[in-house]
Amino acid sequence: MTLHSQSVAAQSAHRLVSDNQPSNELKSPYLIYFGDVQNVGYAKTGLGLIEWRPELCAGQMRLPNCQVDVALPEMTVEAAVRAGVRSLVIGVASAGGSIPVEWVDDLAQAARAGLDIVSGMHTRLAAFPKIIEAAQVSGARLIDVRTPPKNLAVATGVKRSGKRILTVGTDCAVGKKYTALAIEKELRARGADVDFRATGQTGIMIAGSGIVIDSVISDFLAGAAEMLSPCADQDHWDVIEGQGALSHPTYAGVSLGLLHGSQPDALVLCHDPSRAHLLGLESCGQYPVQSLTDAMHECLILARRVNPNAKFSGVAVNTSGISSSDRTRLIETYTDETGLPVADPIKDGVSAIVDNIQAEHG
Amino acid sequence: MTLHSQSVAAQSAHRLVSDNQPSNELKSPYLIYFGDVQNVGYAKTGLGLIEWRPELCAGQMRLPNCQVDVALPEMTVEAAVRAGVRSLVIGVASAGGSIPVEWVDDLAQAARAGLDIVSGMHTRLAAFPKIIEAAQVSGARLIDVRTPPKNLAVATGVKRSGKRILTVGTDCAVGKKYTALAIEKELRARGADVDFRATGQTGIMIAGSGIVIDSVISDFLAGAAEMLSPCADQDHWDVIEGQGALSHPTYAGVSLGLLHGSQPDALVLCHDPSRAHLLGLESCGQYPVQSLTDAMHECLILARRVNPNAKFSGVAVNTSGISSSDRTRLIETYTDETGLPVADPIKDGVSAIVDNIQAEHG
Numbered sequence A, B: 001m002t003l004h005s006q007s008v009a010a011q012s013a014h015r016l017v018s019d020n021q022p023s024n025e026l027k028s029p030y031l032i033y034f035g036d037v038q039n040v041g042y043a044k045t046g047l048g049l050i051e052w053r054p055e056l057c058a059g060q061m062r063l064p065n066c067q068v069d070v071a072l073p074e075m076t077v078e079a080a081v082r083a084g085v086r087s088l089v090i091g092v093a094s095a096g097g098s099i100p101v102e103w104v105d106d107l108a109q110a111a112r113a114g115l116d117i118v119s120g121m122h123t124r125l126a127a128f129p130k131i132i133e134a135a136q137v138s139g140a141r142l143i144d145v146r147t148p149p150k151n152l153a154v155a156t157g158v159k160r161s162g163k164r165i166l167t168v169g170t171d172c173a174v175g176k177k178y179t180a181l182a183i184e185k186e187l188r189a190r191g192a193d194v195d196f197r198a199t200g201q202t203g204i205m206i207a208g209s210g211i212v213i214d215s216v217i218s219d220f221l222a223g224a225a226e227m228l229s230p231c232a233d234q235d236h237w238d239v240i241e242g243q244g245a246l247s248h249p250t251y252a253g254v255s256l257g258l259l260h261g262s263q264p265d266a267l268v269l270c271h272d273p274s275r276a277h278l279l280g281l282e283s284c285g286q287y288p289v290q291s292l293t294d295a296m297h298e299c300l301i302l303a304r305r306v307n308p309n310a311k312f313s314g315v316a317v318n319t320s321g322i323s324s325s326d327r328t329r330l331i332e333t334y335t336d337e338t339g340l341p342v343a344d345p346i347k348d349g350v351s352a353i354v355d356n357i358q359a360e361h362g
Helices: A005-019 A040-052 A077-082 A102-114 A129-138 A176-189 A200-208 A218-229 A251-262 A293-303 A325-340 A352-362 B005-019 B040-052 B075-083 B101-112 B131-140 B176-189 B199-209 B216-226 B254-264 B293-305 B324-338 B351-362
Strands: A030-035 A058-060 A085-091 A116-119 A142-144 A163-171 A194-197 A238-241 A266-271 A311-317 B030-035 B057-060 B087-092 B116-119 B142-144 B165-170 B196-198 B237-240 B266-271 B311-317
Touching: A005 B075, A030 A040, A030 A102, A040 A058, A040 A085, A040 A176, A040 A200, A058 A077, A058 B101, A077 A102, A077 B216, A077 B324, A085 A102, A102 A116, A102 A129, A129 A142, A163 A176, A163 A251, A163 B030, A176 A200, A176 A238, A176 A266, A176 A352, A176 B101, A200 A266, A218 A251, A218 B216, A238 B266, A251 A293, A251 A325, A251 B216, A251 B254, A266 A293, A266 A352, A293 A311, A293 B293, A293 B351, A311 A325, A311 A352, B030 B101, B040 B057, B040 B087, B040 B176, B057 B075, B075 B101, B087 B101, B101 B116, B101 B131, B131 B142, B165 B254, B176 B196, B176 B199, B176 B237, B176 B266, B216 B254, B254 B293, B266 B293, B266 B351, B293 B324, B311 B324, B311 B351
Parallel strands: A030 A058, A030 A085, A085 A116, A116 A142, A163 A238, A163 A266, A194 A238, A266 A311, B030 B057, B030 B087, B087 B116, B116 B142, B165 B237, B165 B266, B196 B237, B266 B311
Antiparallel strands: none
């Protein structure tokens, strides 16, 4: 038995970083780091941040062979510090989630200059001694947004004050984050007191805080969801980013823990009509996507356990790639089937859904 | 920022212990360690092991002021080694789950003598450098049964061969482990090919292997349940220990992940008629225990997502503290309500339930 001293020192330093911080709340403005990413699909974290929080994004930093270029000023670390930047946010969510060694010098330089380093990658920042040492010099924080808070407790089920919206889905990756952010934006534009509550890595970077709910130990799953949307003023809205789907056998447990902990008053069902089978389970043929009414029925049975007043307020559909006439017919069909406002948040916006939420819940 | 070198060394050593082991399968026979436990209620892990696997329990070891005494030979470490004992199993599950410092010398001595140390406590064995050093000398394993395997994957939902029984509950702590063990015993007595699959710490000590399902990262919850009952012969039965309750807002996510990953053919509902409100949530008054039919209805909707043939085969009730006439009436009521065999596994055994399982599933 030998000691792997490098990774041990790394783990320890990381633990101390986390323990010393009451929360992982991010400090803006941000320098978005794209490294040497070749494919815009892998840059979705940075692109999401720029789309939803442009006012927090001061600049971009890229390696010479980077193939992604967003409409932000190019900055060195020195320029970022001069511009008042407080965090370098890794804008990449690559397959596998490793941090390439080619990025380490840039990240260490930023940390040494006092910028917090914010990562949603699976590899922990603290796996790189060079980054740890740099952060120790300046006191910068190394924030792995996938690491849950240390102070989680089990759920109590006690009803909390304030009002809550949760986006749920007929499948994974059907626009639950986008829909929640669009609803938050619309409510804010109408003068409501509202927070977006993030449950995934990209959402957390956009919100500036949150909990990657599927990284939480199962025992604390619903407890983490309770912590995420604490007691609030009677008129305050939390719009909570859903995860997975109650009908998806890979992630349903996560979805149910999040549903129970969230105690939603209003639910919005997200759906992608182009899916015949659940994502990732297509080949086994055993898991067709449920009908909207079946998904809503099952969700309400479970939601009403914690909030007897839970109800669906709308349906968000992804109609990209559907012709205009088919799209109109599809939305009519879903409207007839559910009796709810149905909209594509990207094409139609969510005002009809928010109208209904406000009519039902004030 | 300083390094906590002691706990770092401890963590590292522990990680290496775990990484070097393909599984946490326990080696019998066992020496049951009760330390200085004062209350028989805290000795439930050891008592469960002695009740269900007496043939594996060679002796007990206790500190002088221990208040628990089971009908096993008193052994020193030396005597245990001479008797062929291969593991010291901590038979205590105290509140808080800490390992008292008074036990450390005994545990280190046993490890140095080559006995694996098996613990279900929340404190990791590797938090004690003295125990690590002793284990390094002999090559003994330090097995924290609460630590999940390293090689978990996300669930695939693909139907596995073999037959599966899962015990589910109207609440936590209503006899799901006991009922599963009783069914396994009855099936084995009838000559069936059967395994008990443990999902909690006491169950794992009894089974000699398993996964503490609520210690698993949420993303891998259903995947861990799939790993727990792998593909098997067509006539093989896995009897899977349930956890929590789908209606319990603290643990429902865990229960659903376990349900989906288990793909049960037969379900047995466990119920304690003395409970008016869910365990731990009595004071908020918001969570009455569901009716048997409501619990079964909701469970089947979710179970049939992964196994369209899932059905309930019986109801196990805890009738302790109920008078004989009330007991008869209660069982009649539940039989009428559910149309299933109803039995108290302790008073009646589970033969009526197993009769029904075999009639329905061969």
